Amino acid sequence: MKRNKSPESSLAKTSSRPISFAKVKGGETHQQSAPADVPITTNQGLPISDNQNSLRAGTRGPTMLEDFILREKITHFDHERTPERIVHARGTGAHGYFQPYRSMKKVTKAAFLSNPAVKTPVFVRFSTVAGERGSSDLARDVRGFAVKFFTSEGNFDLVGNNIPVFFIQDAIKFPDLIHSVKIEPDRGFPQAATAHDTFWDFISLMPESMHMVMWIMSDRTIPRSFRMMEGFGVHTFRLVNESGGIKFVKFHWRPKLGNSAVLWDEALKINGADPDFHRRDLWEAIAEGDFPEFELGLQIFDQKTADEFEFDVLDATKIIPEERVPLEMVGKMVLDRNPDNFFAETEQVAFCPSHIVPGIDFSEDPLLQGRLFSYLDTQLSRLGGPNFHQLPINAPKCPFHNLQRDGIHQMNVFKGRVSYEPNSLDPSAPRESQDRGFHSSARPVEGAIGRVRSESFSDHYSQARLFYRSITPAERKHMSNALTFELSKVETEAIRLRMLGHLMVIDESLGEAVSSALGAEGKAQKITPAKNPIDLEPSPALRLYDKRKPTLDGRKVGLLLGAGFDPKLKNDLVARIEKEGAKAAIITGRIQGEQDAQGRAVPGQIALSGSPSVLFDAVAVLAGKGGDDALANDPNAIAFVMDAVRHCKAVGFAGIPLLAGKSGLKTGPGIVDLASESKIGDLISAARQGRFWEREEEK
Numbered sequence: 001m002k003r004n005k006s007p008e009s010s011l012a013k014t015s016s017r018p019i020s021f022a023k024v025k026g027g028e029t030h031q032q033s034a035p036a037d038v039p040i041t042t043n044q045g046l047p048i049s050d051n052q053n054s055l056r057a058g059t060r061g062p063t064m065l066e067d068f069i070l071r072e073k074i075t076h077f078d079h080e081r082t083p084e085r086i087v088h089a090r091g092t093g094a095h096g097y098f099q100p101y102r103s104m105k106k107v108t109k110a111a112f113l114s115n116p117a118v119k120t121p122v123f124v125r126f127s128t129v130a131g132e133r134g135s136s137d138l139a140r141d142v143r144g145f146a147v148k149f150f151t152s153e154g155n156f157d158l159v160g161n162n163i164p165v166f167f168i169q170d171a172i173k174f175p176d177l178i179h180s181v182k183i184e185p186d187r188g189f190p191q192a193a194t195a196h197d198t199f200w201d202f203i204s205l206m207p208e209s210m211h212m213v214m215w216i217m218s219d220r221t222i223p224r225s226f227r228m229m230e231g232f233g234v235h236t237f238r239l240v241n242e243s244g245g246i247k248f249v250k251f252h253w254r255p256k257l258g259n260s261a262v263l264w265d266e267a268l269k270i271n272g273a274d275p276d277f278h279r280r281d282l283w284e285a286i287a288e289g290d291f292p293e294f295e296l297g298l299q300i301f302d303q304k305t306a307d308e309f310e311f312d313v314l315d316a317t318k319i320i321p322e323e324r325v326p327l328e329m330v331g332k333m334v335l336d337r338n339p340d341n342f343f344a345e346t347e348q349v350a351f352c353p354s355h356i357v358p359g360i361d362f363s364e365d366p367l368l369q370g371r372l373f374s375y376l377d378t379q380l381s382r383l384g385g386p387n388f389h390q391l392p393i394n395a396p397k398c399p400f401h402n403l404q405r406d407g408i409h410q411m412n413v414f415k416g417r418v419s420y421e422p423n424s425l426d427p428s429a430p431r432e433s434q435d436r437g438f439h440s441s442a443r444p445v446e447g448a449i450g451r452v453r454s455e456s457f458s459d460h461y462s463q464a465r466l467f468y469r470s471i472t473p474a475e476r477k478h479m480s481n482a483l484t485f486e487l488s489k490v491e492t493e494a495i496r497l498r499m500l501g502h503l504m505v506i507d508e509s510l511g512e513a514v515s516s517a518l519g520a521e522g523k524a525q526k527i528t529p530a531k532n533p534i535d536l537e538p539s540p541a542l543r544l545y546d547k548r549k550p551t552l553d554g555r556k557v558g559l560l561l562g563a564g565f566d567p568k569l570k571n572d573l574v575a576r577i578e579k580e581g582a583k584a585a586i587i588t589g590r591i592q593g594e595q596d597a598q599g600r601a602v603p604g605q606i607a608l609s610g611s612p613s614v615l616f617d618a619v620a621v622l623a624g625k626g627g628d629d630a631l632a633n634d635p636n637a638i639a640f641v642m643d644a645v646r647h648c649k650a651v652g653f654a655g656i657p658l659l660a661g662k663s664g665l666k667t668g669p670g671i672v673d674l675a676s677e678s679k680i681g682d683l684i685s686a687a688r689q690g691r692f693w694e695r696e697e698e699k
Ligand code: HDE
Pocket: 085, 086, 087, 088, 091, 125, 126, 127, 143, 144, 145, 146, 159, 160, 161, 166, 170, 171, 172, 174, 232, 233, 234, 235, 316, 349, 350, 351, 367, 368, 370, 371, 374, 375, 376, 378, 379
């Protein structure tokens, strides 16, 4: 009987070889031949003759239960997802390496820190915390910064965040914290947001969270890029050297490109324009050979120094100011390869703080202690069983062998009779090693067991105040705006007033600014701290801005072209931007391109309707006579310029009077009239500076 074929099927089979359509460099669509000798098969290896049509009883009849090929394919598809992570569900990963600058043998026997000639492979996963897997990148949230070092002595996972402190002091509060921040259980929203009642209800009842509140309401929780944010191990760990000498350590990552953040108004708009903004940014940078780099910095200190602090180094709600224990930069991490497969690598990677190597050891921080249990446990349900370490992305790159056996998804076929130790039947079976094995560092333990919190954990406000008073005026203003936004979304007045009470304790001017913005002057609930805060010496290292040398490196400049623009000016500008290590994106009203002053069509890379200026670090608008009028009547162009001005970015323009009257564009700091080529330099140095906070509106 003659069978009817679907149109795609006949298209795909017009030649003797199957064809598919693929995008190739330059954007044209090309026919691609698949190699003829690789037949598609079932999972059992059976070649498949028709991958377009299921097995039917008659041409228009029902599908046969007998169609095992259809059933295998659909069944596999039905089970393609693993449960998403309970927290940090949305993330993106990258491969790279870590290389120490020098041997750190004096303080640690960790192999990956002892030889500057050795590059240790790493896999990094950056993430948000609260949102589900499909949420958008620019949620106001802590960012996860998890690094798996595949060292010669086993995997070391440094599972950190982009903020050096945490909300709670004891792991037993973690489920409550996360339940409060996630979607509210009755209504299933809000997604990826702290701005709702349950979060602020819990937080306002947890004075220990106040330091973290300062960090999450700062610009740090809306980073410009994963490449431009710091990372922290958060807890105090121990370093152990060959002779058993012990020091304390805090881990820090510092981005080579410096810190950058976006404004809240930008974050909201980026989430609409490009919900994958951060993952795209990382992916593109690596694909283009612009490899992100982070330096590893250690704060190393001894017991005596720890005893001198007014806080407890085991309390994860505290930092050690860098001015008191400076960072020692010990090596760099370079991210130089994108994953081949998002699911197999980024989704299946399993980080566990309990993955440790000789030379590093834990501390008694009660939060860390709880984490040592939780991560292994969560992988059992997320990855389906105890053999997740055999997945390629999780397997150590050094030899590993023990006598654990069987279990779901076992990939190995172990041979022989022996699966126990000690044994005398198999001399080649793995044995314990006193020399090379991991030894927990000897530490004194004292006291009676009990559900207690040390008195040394009871100051909840001094470091919150320290943070607020250390950051720049622009950051303080953004924090006050953020708190106003968040608390305005809280429906229950009592929660708002309780939070205002905490803010008053942290810093009266902050408490008053937020009270007034909410219209709740004088209504803050009176909060009496367990321990009165003390005024600490401000720590400039806590600032986000004013820390880096002005640079355009790694940034992106949007060039909006209007008809009749000067092609030489455009080319010179692009060349200067690229010389700075930045990228220029050519934006045109219609994607096919724009006409320059000589009437030549110049292709666009992105269309204006899909590329608001929030996607760029600086912008320029180039247009000739007439072209400028057209832009002035285009709402997207007006919004493009108005937003860049409002967001305090460097703005260059050529073709006057540019959008006069509609964009709000007036001359001012960082706004450069590109009347002549000599002005390109002015625009570049303005763009290097980044933001001109003096232009920021009052609110
Ligand atoms: Fe996590 N955390 N966490 N966390 N965490 C997880 O493990 C947990 C904490 C962090 O990209 C989970 O594999 C408890 C602090 C990152 O895959 C889970 C406590 C810090 C990631 C878990 C904390 C982190 C996670 C969920 C309080 C910064 C993502 C999926 C005791 C130092 C790793 C998973 C990745 C993920 C538990 C607190 C960072 C449920 C119980 C503090 C970066 O095991």
